[in-house]
Amino acid sequence: MSETTEPTPPANPGIDALVEVLDRTVASADIQNLLFQRLVTSGDVIPSRIPAPLNITEIGGYLNLLESLGETETRSQMIASVLGVSGPLPAAGLPAGPVLFFSAITNHRPDGPAQPSIPTEIKARSDLIAGLTAALATIADKGCSVPLLGAPAGLPPVGSTIDDDGVLTAIGRQIRVVPAAALVDPDTDPVAVARPDAGGDLRVVARQLDIGAPNAGDVVAADWVAFTCDAAACTESTAQRTFLDVEPILATAGWHHPTPTAPVTIGDQGRWDRFTNITGLVAGETSLGEELRQLYTDTQIAASAVRDRLTHVWDGEKFTSTA
Numbered sequence: 001m002s003e004t005t006e007p008t009p010p011a012n013p014g015i016d017a018l019v020e021v022l023d024r025t026v027a028s029a030d031i032q033n034l035l036f037q038r039l040v041t042s043g044d045v046i047p048s049r050i051p052a053p054l055n056i057t058e059i060g061g062y063l064n065l066l067e068s069l070g071e072t073e074t075r076s077q078m079i080a081s082v083l084g085v086s087g088p089l090p091a092a093g094l095p096a097g098p099v100l101f102f103s104a105i106t107n108h109r110p111d112g113p114a115q116p117s118i119p120t121e122i123k124a125r126s127d128l129i130a131g132l133t134a135a136l137a138t139i140a141d142k143g144c145s146v147p148l149l150g151a152p153a154g155l156p157p158v159g160s161t162i163d164d165d166g167v168l169t170a171i172g173r174q175i176r177v178v179p180a181a182a183l184v185d186p187d188t189d190p191v192a193v194a195r196p197d198a199g200g201d202l203r204v205v206a207r208q209l210d211i212g213a214p215n216a217g218d219v220v221a222a223d224w225v226a227f228t229c230d231a232a233a234c235t236e237s238t239a240q241r242t243f244l245d246v247e248p249i250l251a252t253a254g255w256h257h258p259t260p261t262a263p264v265t266i267g268d269q270g271r272w273d274r275f276t277n278i279t280g281l282v283a284g285e286t287s288l289g290e291e292l293r294q295l296y297t298d299t300q301i302a303a304s305a306v307r308d309r310l311t312h313v314w315d316g317e318k319f320t321s322t323a
Contacts, residue, residue, distance in 0.1 A: 100294045101126050102172060105133050108145035110190040110209055114180040122150030125172030125295070128277055131253030132175070143213030144206035144244045145190045147178040155296060155304035162305045164318040168276055170306065171291045175255065177204065177273040183234070183263060186226035186241065193260055193272050197223035197238050202260040204272055205243035219244045229266040254279045283316040291319075 053059045066075040102123040109118045124132050139146055151172045156162050168174035182191040182204075190209060195202045205226075208219045224241045227234050247257070260272035280286075289310030292301050301307055312319040 097297055098293065098295050100172075102151050102295070103129055105129060105136075105150075107150075108136060108140065108147045108190075110145040110147065110181075112181075112188065112190060113184070114147070114178060114190075117180050118147040118178050119149065122148050122175070123152075123172075124150055124175075128172065128254065128279075132255065135249050135253040135255070138249050139206060139244065139246055141213055141215045142219050142244055143208045143210035143216040144219065144246070145209060146206050146246055147181050147190065149176040149178055155292075155300055155306060158303060158305055158307065160305045165271075165274060167288065167306065167309075167319055171288075171295060173278060173281075173291075174274055174276045176275075179269060179273055182273075183227055183229040183266060183269060185228060186224075186237070187239065192224075192226045192241075192243065193263060194224045194226035194241075194243060197225050202262065202272070203245055203247055204257075204260065206246050208242040208244060227263055229263050229269070231266055233265060234263045250275055253277075278314075281314045283314055286314040288312045288314075288319040 053062065062078065063075055066072075066078065103126055104121040105124050107119050107122045109115055109120060136146065136148075152169060155170055156166070162170070165174060169176075177191055182189050182193060186192040186194060186207070190207055192205050192207060193202055194205050205224070208216065210216060219242055221240050221242045223238060224243050225236050225238045226241065226243075227236055229235075250256075254277040255275040256277075257275045258271070261270045263269040263272065281291075287310065288306065289301075292306065292310065296304075301310070309319065309321075311322070313322050
């Protein structure tokens with residue numbers, strides 16, 4: 001007697017094509033899984049294993065059975081299937097991971113001695129990336145460059161030290177200008193720490209490098225007092241320089257920093273290079289744990305140097321213990 005085998009269900013070209021598109025275009029594995037589950041639970045991707053109900057009485061019997069078993073979600077999905085609409089997904093099917101992520105954007109890498117140390121790309125937080133990208137494009141359109149250091153590859157491990165700046169960097173809220181891009185020679189460096197000779201505070205400026213840029217004419221030469229530093233000291237020099245004040249451009253995208261203090265030596269530059277974005281942080285309410293969980297999994301946080309600081313609350317300047 002010959003063996004019989006179950007017939008192979010006919011292929012569904014439409015579903016096959018949709019699965020292929022999802023696999024190619026959706027980068028997040030969690031979102032892929034969610035979409036695949038929606039396909040499986042909301043259509044005929046998997047053929048029914050029981051005969052189709054013959055009348056409303058049989059449908060009611062199935063519904064009563066599911067209700068008696070406490071399968072309320074499955075019951076709701078069955079009703080949705082009968083009506084031909086998308087039903088609710090089980091809670092277990094929803095992604096439990098972070099809702100934000102770090103994405104790479106192209107960095108400014110001007111010619112010069114500092115170029116080899118400048119990353120070709122930097123990581124930026126997904127909800128802040130649009131503004132930062134627009135600000136860098138505006139600076140480039142004026143013929144200037146601001147090479148940056150972005151978010152780290154991950155959280156520092158347990159046992160390592162992390163200061164307040166490091167916490168802000170870890171949650172994607174602080175970026176740095178590459179230190180080697182300034183303070184060596186303001187007439188050749190792409191970036192300088194300077195103030196107008198006519199008076200005013202120190203600020204971070206970018207030297208115009210490309211006079212053929214689309215909006216290069218917006219940058220006008222003026223007398224600037226700029227710093228040059230070495231291992232022993234920092235000195236000031238005054239000259240006519242074509243500098244762009246980049247602080248208002250970055251501030252438009254939410255990136256601010258305090259007025260720079262005068263650098264002392266090349267090894268003691270102060271904090272002129274740090275820009276912080278605190279949009280959305282509520283003093284006295286937003287906790288570090290909330291911020292971390294938007295970007296990292298519980299496993300990553302538990303293995304990090306900040307795991308004991310989750311209850312620290314934003315005070316307007318830093319995350320601090322309320323105890």
